[in-house]
Amino acid sequence: MKPARFDYHSPTSVDEALALLQQHANDVRLLAGGQSLVPMMNFRLVAPGVVVDLNRIPELAYITDRGNVVHIGAMTRQRAAEFSPIIGEKVPLLREAIKLVGHLPTRSRGTIGGSIAHADPSAEIPMVFQALEGEAVARGPRGERTIKAEEFFRDALTTSLAPDEMLVEVRLPAMPPGAGFAVEEFARRHGDFAIAAIAAVVVRDGARCCKARLATAGISSCPVRLRAAEQVLEAEGLGESAVARAAEVAADAVEPLADHNASAEFRRHLTRVLTGRALLSAVARAA
């Protein structure tokens, strides 16, 4: 229950961190908040020969309001995001979801970028990243590039980041003023990873739905958008029967995981129920 031996580096700049990633390719792990990595190392599920600690690169932690987009440094603590007025005002869906991420002590250390780059299938922050159509900024030896949320997640714990790249920033478009939003999660205990969760954002124009966004956590190997369900709402509006139809379409569309927590059929059932609940809440909140 103790980590295997490793060589430890604590760079003070992104360039230094990238050089270490290149130098020790295949045997290196980046240490961000450590709330996922260190338990895995304690179990020796992973035993990297080199650990690069990102916690002494202060330039990586920030929350900046750029008007239509919020820029979040990858090492921003979840706790900082939870209490950030910018997050609360511009992307309140993130604040709502963060309250479900672990517990306050894990949020003191866990980071926004770490959660997204680690890409646990049951994690809530990647789900919000999908629902808000965020962008990831990756930096590597070839420079910087942006990766859209819909192209970021490949499989469980697997992203589009190249081995010599690191996530430096997460960009979230500001939610339209008056947008309704909700997160519904099913877990065994408060703070647990989601067995199934749905994040919903709706923008209404009278009875019409001008925009609906739905994303999942815990249901499949990656957080996914429920596009068919979104289209139902954008075509049929936000009334009870449209919401019920959207929930059915969502349940049909997912490819649910089966594991010791839940069968595939149960996750499919949860998709329908949680989508319905999230939409009803989001619609009620929408101006």
Next chain:
Amino acid sequence: MAQLVDVHLKVNGKPYVGQCEPRKLLADFLREDLGLTGTHVGCEHGICGACTILFNGEAARSCIMLAVQASGAELVTIEGLAKNGKLHPLQQAFHENHGLQCGFCTPGMLMAALDFLRVNPSPSEEEVREGISSVLCRCTGYRDIVRSVMAAAAAMRSETTREPAK
């Protein structure tokens, strides 16, 4: 020869220096290298909360931090709650309200509760339940822990109103 790293930190206001392998966990460093055995190690993978300490003022699980990460930081452990032989209001409240049985989770519970009350000094009972949910207790069933935290919150609020601004 294993890499060794230096760790300079403050714990409960007192400076300490140590040297250890980078893989040494902060919880083990506190207990073995600094002799501060009040911080307990339960699950060793960050889910039971018994190892909770304050790291630069915020609750954190010390079994999933590396000791080297604490270099330059200010920590508060359970040993730092009582002042001049007087129990902290949280400790007093747990004592009066039967907030512990075996006591193994208690250091973590107190540190988590301390951070929680700083963020939310006037919690409802429901909020306390959520606030302590980061620490698992196998003995008590939590009822008296909740009572203890509610009592401590009241005591700490009245202390704040009595004390002049610092």
